Amino acid sequence: MKRNLRCMYAIALLQGMVFYGPVATLYREAQGVSIAQITLIESISLALCILLEVPWGILADQLGYKRTMIGCCFLYFLSKIVFWQADGFGGFLLERVMLSVVVAGMSGVDTSILYLSRGEQDSQQVFGWYNSLQTAGLLIAALIFSLFVGDNYALAGGLTVLSYGAAALCALGLTEVKSPAPFSPRLTLDILRQTLTNRRLLLFLLSAALLSEAHQTITTFLNQLQYARAGLPDWAIGALYIAATVLGMAGIWSARLTRRTGTVGTAVLLCGGGVLACIALALTTAPLPSICAILTLRLCNTLCQPFLMELQNKQVTTPHRATALSVQAMIIDGVGVGTNLAFGALAEINLSWSFWLGGGICLAGLLLFIIWYKLRPRA
Structure with a gap:
């Protein structure tokens, strides 16, 4: 199960590397999206995340956590390509809709993989490293942006695509931590x-x-x-x-x-x-x-x-x-x-x-x- 931890840590670091992070709003504005449209897109994204949480949880238990994580990582990668190529409201809305699906899909799955790979022993420490590596990726990306990327927004988007592609490949190295559980409407209602x-x-x-x-x-x-x-x-x-x-x-x-x-x-x-x-x-x-x-x-x-x-x-x-x-x-x-x-x-x-x-x-x-x-x- 140490292999799972290494893969998850690598995914956290690579997905933290959002090279356009320091200029995320300016990036969108440069592609013709207004502040009002940005906030509208964010509101739609949050509403979708809430609506998709439970259906995705049910699906993840049926598919298995490894398959769910792999699927979400590759969809995450595709969403960054959409963001990189987006031009106008429709493109950025599509990217955020895809992101909502990913966030809802990974919710609970990533922490479950970490928790079940290590068990109760030192799980708090594992979660601490996982969160810290996400932040480390963000910091590395911000420094690279400041030193080398500057106002080249297209390069910032392209580097982010490469980072998320590498994260998707790391997900292929995961091993399953539990057998898929069959869908049961009654059991789902019982959990709720x-x-x-x-x-x-x-x-x-x-x-x-x-x-x-x-x-x-x-x-x-x-x-x-x-x-x-x-x-x-x-x-x-x-x-x-x-x-x-x-x-x-x-x-x-x-x-x-x-x-x-x-x-x-x-x-x-x-x-x-x-x-x-x-x-x-x-x-x-x-x-x-x-x-x-x-x-x-x-x-x-x-x-x-x-x-x-x-x-x-x-x-x-x-x-x-x-x-x-x-x-x-x-x-x-x-x-x-x-x-x-x-x-x-x-x-x-x-x-x-x-x-x-x-x-x-x-x-x-x-x-x-x-x-x-x-x-x-x-x-």
Whole structure:
């Protein structure tokens, strides 16, 4: 099973190498797509991901995780060719539709391959390396873009195609981790019912969703508004983007942190750090505190994701693992839609209010996590 880990790590690194990442919006605009069209495409893509989650989970359990991963990697490769050659709204919409199919297909399958290849032993460390290598690929691509590619958008797209093609070839080296499970409508409905009626699991999923979405929204969208409010120049914002990307590789130390602080201690430390970071952002417009708070939020989330991924996988008891994880992903994504709307509405009125919301969300996530932990079955 070490072969699976090597293949998955290589896939993570290569698929992280999106060479047009630093100019993704400018790339689309140069091909005739407006900002309004870009946001419309993103909304369509998110809706498709949610709709396809459960059907893809069912299909993955029937096909087997190796076949599903190979198919998704090759479709991912084809989507990058479409992006590279896209010219106008229709081409980029097609690329995003293909991406939605891929994201929904890989959801739960990649983590299941990693988890079942290693078992419960050190799975948090495996998830940490997997996430960190994705970030490493992004960082490598950003550096190559800055040093060699520049404003040659066509070259950036072509290099991304090559990277994703190599990732698809790596997927051919995977070995199956479980036998395909026959489709059973009744069993699928049972999984859905068990998930929606499992109060303890729902507490965990809601907690994980709140913590992840607070980080995602603030460090992806609201951070730039805070930097501008703090008066930082464009070159400083670019440097901070690289710094935040580097911090995304810290997930390899997540397992070590949990071994030292325990399950609840890790949650309190990382979620508490998120709460304090959000409060700092709400109270200040000074450059240094803003920078420290945003980077702290980034670090806390990076360390938290492998921790949450292991706990989530441990709670899956059905052999239809991909179906169960897809149902859970649909719930988490649904929460994300609501929090995104709330963050956006508040940021339009007052940016500080959106940071207060972030602090409240992180605190609520922590409280839900503690309640989930206290409801655990006693040995």
